Amino acid sequence: MLAELSIKNFAIIEKLSISFDKGLTVLTGETGAGKSIIIDAIHLLVGGRGSSEFVRHGEEKAEIEGLFQIDDLQHPVYAKALEFGIDIEEGMVILRRDISRTGKSVCRINGKLVTISTLREIGAVLVDIHGQHEHQELMDETKHLPLLDQFGGEEITSSLEVYQELFRKYEQTRQKLKALSENDQQMAHRLDLILFQFNEIQKANLKLDEDEELMSEKRKLVNFEKLFEAFQLSYSALNGEQKGLDWLGMAMGHLENAASLDSTYKDLYEAVSNCYYQLEDAGRAIRNEMEVLEFDPERLNEIEDRLNEINQLKRKYGKTIHEILEYAAKIEEEIETLQNKETFIGELEKELSSIEKDLALEAKQLTELRQKWARKLTELIHKELKDLYMEKTIFEIRFETDLHHFSKTGSDYVEFYISTNPGEPLKPLSKVASGGELSRIMLALKSIFSKHQGVTSIIFDEVDTGVSGRVAQAIAEKIYKVANNSQVLCISHLPQVAAMADNHLFISKNIKDGRTTTSVRKLQEDEKIKEIGRMISGAEITDLTRQHASELLQLAVKYKKT
CATH class of the missing domain: 3.40.50.300 (P-loop containing nucleotide triphosphate hydrolases)
Incomplete structure (x- = not known):
């Protein structure tokens, strides 16, 4: 509230x-x-x-x-x-x-x-606001069907969901068939374009994460001198007389003597000993890196050329190599479809016909449910109107149903009709109700719908x-x-x-x-x-x-x- x-x-x-x-x-x-x-x-x-x-x-x-x-x-x-x-x-x-x-x-x-x-x-x-002239849901006939569906609750909602899932499949198939049935010249142009794109991507022979690996290698080559100097200085700091490992070895020897005199110092000796051997391994690894590290200007040029090629493809087909390969897979499927267009058209026509039959059955069931709930709603509205001293008023929910025409909401067009005076024909609600009558009709509906609207x-x-x-x-x-x-x-x-x-x-x-x-x-x-x-x-x-x-x-x- x-x-x-x-x-x-x-x-x-x-x-x-x-x-x-x-x-x-x-x-x-x-x-x-x-x-x-x-x-x-x-x-x-x-x-x-x-x-x-x-x-x-x-x-x-x-x-x-x-x-x-x-x-x-x-x-x-x-x-x-x-x-x-x-x-x-x-x-x-x-x-x-x-x-x-x-x-x-x-x-x-x-x-x-x-x-x-x-x-x-x-x-x-x-909030739902209703003023003297603000009865949009009643005056707008496009809102009448949603109001009826709302009144029908779970029964209509469930049926509508099944229908709409099938309708989505129907629309997708219809769009595919429409696209394939366009003129041959457009199809030929499209096929030429995507064949060129597919061949260009295939020729590049891309590998996932290739660009990241190349960038890493490029950084090493560009920063060769700095890396070599860093390895050289760190190796020199560890190895040689009066250097890191020499001093650590001396500490390890003294602690070994202490541990032989008192076993409580054994853990301390082992800690320093482990550090010594780990640093010794690290020193060897640093020396190996220095030995394999080399500057190759030709390889740097190769990397630059390859990254440039990949970036050109990214500008055309996707932000990442993964997106480019996904696009290639997508147009490969389209190429196969266009090259075998007549076969695919026949298959889609059969599929569409099958879906239409199922859709017609679901639409028919949805219509029958709506008609059932329309009768209940009409009965309730007459009761509410009688309470409001409009007992002579006739309310009717009219259906226009075409089971060969499908929309997102089904095959029904629904509109509320009313006659407020005996002997007068039923007319659309928005065209016959006076201000006072409309207020009472709105209240009758709100008395029913307020339970469902939330x-x-x-x-x-x-x-x-x-x-x-x-x-x-x-x-x-x-x-x-x-x-x-x-x-x-x-x-x-x-x-x-x-x-x-x-x-x-x-x-x-x-x-x-x-x-x-x-x-x-x-x-x-x-x-x-x-x-x-x-x-x-x-x-x-x-x-x-x-x-x-x-x-x-x-x-x-x-x-x-x-």
């Missing part, structure tokens, strides 16, 4: 810090107090489009920061964070966005700088506009129902919704030093009655209004218990 929200120098908000709790939080207040500005801030925090206009007048930048507490380790935000290399510790995700007066945004997630697109992807699994916080920004009476009460109950599965923040002008709140925040506008500021206060029980009374009657609150407000709160408590 969204646990903390901090806003600074954003629109009319100078500085604001809000703590949120689980369940349903309702934000109320006079028009223009800044309720929607708080939602705008959250929208920007999760990747919404920013603008310098959001920066408070006279300030350099606006700052928005939100703390999300994620207790479920299976929440999709963990997979998203892993994808972008972001660490989540103790279930805390902190989003931060700064917008400068020039319009530039700086985004951070758990302290790590990220792009706006990354912020948007992470934000999408944390979104941490759902925000409703005045989605209850244009309704009243028993419909308002039904909407309040539905919003509360959604809050059972996800934290809900709701801006509302309906007293019924405010009465249903687990937490009621009052937003007010004040004048401070000649500037407008916004403040937030959590209401206690008596303050709730006063605010709900104001929402019922306006400015003047009578005893009857208070009684009505108190009754609404009592009814809400009773509803929650049941």
Whole structure:
């Protein structure tokens, strides 16, 4: 859930810090107090489009920061964070966005700088915002099929995964066949090119790690004089009268005498003795290196020429010898394919035909599952709409299925249709629903989908506009129902919704030093009655209004218990 929200120098908000709790939080207040500005801030925090206009007048930048507490380790935000290399510790995700007066945004997630697109992807699994005119999932018919698949859960997901694995194989085979079926002139040019490349690599007779071995040999030749001098001086320091081994031999002799007098010194004698013989071996090795070390300018030229040849191939075919050889193996396979094109085309056509048959069977099974879940979803939506006093509304999920046409999602095109008035034909949802109807349809769907979506916080920004009476009460109950599965923040002008709140925040506008500021206060029980009374009657609150407000709160408590 969204646990903390901090806003600074954003629109009319100078500085604001809000703590949120689980369940349903309702934000109320006079028009223009800044309720929607708080939602705008959250929208920007999760990747919404920013603008310098959001920066408070006279300030350099606006700052928005939100703390999300994620207790479920299976929440999709963990997979998203892993994808972008972001660490989540103790279930805390902190989003931060700064917008400068020039319009530039700086985004951070758990302290790590990220792009706006990354912020948007992470934000999408944390917050779902719905405003009066923001019903994208409902209005966009391309989202209807994913919503249905989401509702179908594991059964559709499993079937879709099997289909998509086969579809990937189908697309790969189709692309290979398409490439081979291109005009002969292009194929001939391609064959000439890769034959030349293959022969050039083969002629070079490359060996793995050859370049590293050559570089090592080159360093020895280039530094011949320094190496010889180092060996000569080190050998001279060890061997000869009054040199290292001579002195060490004397020490070994004296310790041998000591050990013969007292056996406790035997280990000390053996330690020095071992060092003597090791250094003696090292001295012989140094002498051998001096004897074989020689400067060969012709060999150095050979190495330079070979390294130059290898570097030329690296520029063309890969950064390492391993990559060059891999490329050669790849084009060798392509050469064989192009030289035997007709045979390969025949084999690919047979393979594609076989895959198409299997794909059609998987697509058919996927369609049947979707139709089964579509019937269940339709039944549930009708029930939810009936609760919202839209019992005359007919909802239908229409399928257009072509089992000879395959896409990544199957062979189905799905769209939600609706008729809100008896006798009227079913039409696409986006073309017939009024604002109030759309709000109720959206709530009906959210009541169903909130269990499946896994979104941490759902925000409703005045989605209850244009309704009243028993419909308002039904909407309040539905919003509360959604809050059972996800934290809900709701801006509302309906007293019924405010009465249903687990937490009621009052937003007010004040004048401070000649500037407008916004403040937030959590209401206690008596303050709730006063605010709900104001929402019922306006400015003047009578005893009857208070009684009505108190009754609404009592009814809400009773509803929650049941």
